Structure formats: structure tokens, C-alpha cells
Amino acid sequence: MRxxxxxxxxxxxxxxxxxxxxxNGPPLSVAISRAxxxxxxxxxxxxxxxxxxxxxxxxxxxxxxxxxxxxxYDYTHLRLWSATRGxxxxxxxxxxxxxxxxxxxxxxxxxxVSWLAGCRRLHRRYERKAEHFLAFTNIACTLICLRRxxx
Numbered sequence: 001m002r003x004x005x006x007x008x009x010x011x012x013x014x015x016x017x018x019x020x021x022x023x024n025g026p027p028l029s030v031a032i033s034r035a036x037x038x039x040x041x042x043x044x045x046x047x048x049x050x051x052x053x054x055x056x057x058x059x060x061x062x063x064x065x066x067x068x069x070x071x072x073y074d075y076t077h078l079r080l081w082s083a084t085r086g087x088x089x090x091x092x093x094x095x096x097x098x099x100x101x102x103x104x105x106x107x108x109x110x111x112x113v114s115w116l117a118g119c120r121r122l123h124r125r126y127e128r129k130a131e132h133f134l135a136f137t138n139i140a141c142t143l144i145c146l147r148r149x150x151x
Contacts, residue, residue, distance in 0.1 A: 015125050017137055018042045020050065020064075021112045026148050027141040028053075032134050039072045044081060063087055068105040115144050 016037065020029040029049040031042050047067070052060035067082055068090045082089040090105070116122055119140040127133045 015130075015133065017113075017116065017122070018046055019109070019112065019116075019141070020046050021109050023108065024148070025108050025112050025115075026145045027112055030134075030137055030141050032130060032137060040075055040078060043069070043073060043078060047082075047087070066090060070106065112144065116140055119143075 014035050016033050016035055016039070018031045018033060018039070019027045021027050028051070029046045031046055031049070033042055047064065050062070050064065052062050054060050063085055064087055066088045069092070071092045071094050073091050074094045079089055079091060116137070119136075121136050122140055125133055127136070
């Protein structure tokens with residue numbers, strides 16, 4: 001069973017929510033950052049923050065098999081980082097690949113972002129402390145996973 005991850009971010013006033021999702025849509029790793037931070041910077045900590053995933057056979061997986069991202073992550077250091085860890089990357093290249101090619105993988109993270117946008121508390125950041133906002137984001141991601149599992 002192949003497992004692919006998709007990374008994306010959503011902007012809220014003065015902050016961004018970065019997330020990595022599974023192929024089916026539930027969020028695996030979530031982080032927040034300031035609104036003026038480039039999207040490619042939190043990618044490495046997010047991938048490292050994925051919890052061990054139990055598989056049917058063999059040891060627990062600690063890294064994704066594939067990583068699908070858009071053109072905002074087309075940097076040599078990110079390609080080298082993922083290649084040294086054995087992660088196949090599908091990063092769209094600037095000026096070469098069209099943005100429609102990743103659409104079949106990208107819609108998964110866009111759907112998860114829309115699920116997060118449905119949480120009114122995350123639509124606008126009311127909390128002053130980043131820890132509180134991250135806690136509400138984690139609660140929303142937990143509810144998304146619960147809804148996906150109960151279906």
C-alpha cells in the first residue's frame with residue numbers, strides 16, 4: 001500500500017496553518033507560523049513531526065513514501081533533504097510543470113483545508129498566544145480525524 005503525503009498551508013489573519021495530510025485527507029502533522037514566513041520553511045519540521053504510523057506488516061513507518069508539493073517548494077535543499085531520507089518527492093518545477101498536473105493530489109489537502117475553514121474559531125485568530133491557537137488547530141484536526149473514522 002503506497003502512502004503519499006501532501007503539504008499545504010492556509011492563511012488566517014497574521015498567521016498560517018501548515019499541514020501534511022494522508023492520501024485520504026486526515027491531517028498527520030500540523031504547525032502554525034507567522035504570515036510573513038515562506039511556505040517552504042516549515043516543511044522539514046512538519047515531515048519530522050509525523051508520528052509513527054502502524055502498518056499491517058513490518059515495523060512502524062516513520063517517514064512518508066511520497067511527498068507531493070506545489071511550486072512554492074521547488075528548492076534544491078528541499079529536494080536533497082527528501083532524497084537523502086528516501087522520500088520520493090513530486091515537487092512541481094517553476095517554469096516547467098503546469099499547475100494542473102498536481103491537481104489530482106493537491107485537491108486532498110485543499111479539501112482538508114476547507115474542513116479546517118469550517119471551524120469558526122480558526123477562521124480568525126482571536127488568541128494572542130501561539131500555543132493556544134495551535135491547541136485549537138489540533139482539536140479541529142482531531143475532530144476531522146474522528147469524523148473520518150466514524151464513517
